[in-house]
Amino acid sequence: MAEPRIVIVGAGPAGMRAAARLVEAGLCPVVVDEAPASGGQIYRRQPRQFHRAAASLYGFEARKATGLHRMFDALLPRIDYRPETLAWNVYENVVHLRHGTESEALRFDALILAPGATDRIMPLPGWTLPGVYSLGGAQIALKAQACAIGARPAFLGTGPLLYLVAYQYVRAGAAVAAVLDTSPLAGRIAALPALSARPSMLAKGLYYTAWLAAHGVGMLSGVTPLAITGEGRVHQLRLRDSRGSEQIIACDAVGLGYGLRSETQLADLARCEFAFDAPSRQWLPVTDTDGRSSVPGVYLAGDGVRAAGADAAELAGRLAACAVLADLGRTVRPAETALLRRRLARTARFGRGLELGFSWPARLAGELPDATLVCRCEAITAGEIRGAASTFGAPEMNRAKAFVRIGMGRCQGRYCGLAGAEVLAAARGVPVEKVGRLRGQAPVKPLSISLAGAAP
């Protein structure tokens, strides 16, 4: 029998571990990643012209990061690694790739999708002003470019990344105006039992908060963001604190993020089944414990199925590769999969704790002023989405998209989809799962129209 072709999309922790397991079994997977270097989000590498030490880039995670990079670099002679290559469609057993202006349709026997996640955004008036970046973007500026997004940024949203990025900024010598969390402190206390499933992670989180406090960074919990204002750039952030008084934070940039949303478009195009996940209020692809989707031959791992962090992504990547091998009739020791499943279950419990402690502030969507832009691609407002509900009676997101173009723009709903669904659900007075989810569309990102001038 000819060697089966296994394609992995994503060279983050999940994809890298999947590739390693397949190589252990003597196979040579194709690994595609849109980025010029492997590593994914958390272990993103700096460009070759940069020379900062791993410890300054990855902090406590430096050893894990360099270990994983070295592991993957050692695999390169034995895999078909394709950087700067976008997987833009999946149709039946073919994945469509694009490298610069070259396209290729690659038939596969098994496809492991490990495309990670992007920041989850709740809009607010002024969030399109220059100087407002996604929280992950604020981190990328620092990690990959040694830049701060401003002289005095504020960090707004919720989730562990909020405190981590603020910590990384102050460590790098950037002033931080404030850390503003929409989740109430009480929620985080209630989440402690679940979070203690991973004591070292919990300890790190507490350390960042204590360190920020010791360095004089103001932190507020339970805030209601009102608006970011300024002339052509950010001048201040207005909010209501947990006691109900209005506060003005002077800042020249804002890092904004409310946890992560899984990058699920390719799974959708592959026709994988999705289910509504009530704790995270997102529609996510359905898998078994080992990462098998509802479509034979399509496997899902890491943040792309459910945002559960880097360690979970590594375990899930390896487990998905084991599932591929088992389904190809290769022997996989039951003890190996059993151990991976057990460890993954522990990260899942911790992940639930994070969702509880740093919950997505769905309520804010219903309170957004009508004029607030929800879609930044095509400047579609909360009022227009409400109009789709009242004037056109749009029952769900894809109808709303047809009526008012929400989710139709260049980002394909990555940044407006989840908030838009909350706005629509609130306007219709129905639970958010009743308004469905935006369907993935090919190409999952705009294809480059020319290579000229692009990075080598």
Added chain:
Amino acid sequence: MPRGEEGLFRRVDEHARAPVRIEVDGVAATARSGDTLLVALLTVRARLRESEFGDGARAGFCLMGACQDCWVWTAAGERLRACTTEVAEGMHILTSGMPWPNPAS
């Protein structure tokens, strides 16, 4: 680029990289080798483009190639995603006045 406009981004490290000369809307600017185009522009100015829907200036958002809000153009009419394009010596970048293709192209 408007004179006196201050950049959004602040460099906090890696100052020793080689200079790279580019032109932005006809004005000379100096970037650093290894900069993305987005960083090259936003360390010297506060915008990348105007929203074609008339709601003001934009300066990117996600920095990871997902939001597509940092498109700029070369003088030859090629579209570049500033956050994922490495700056190169002699680039001529335009931040306005270019045709806006349809989202799927």
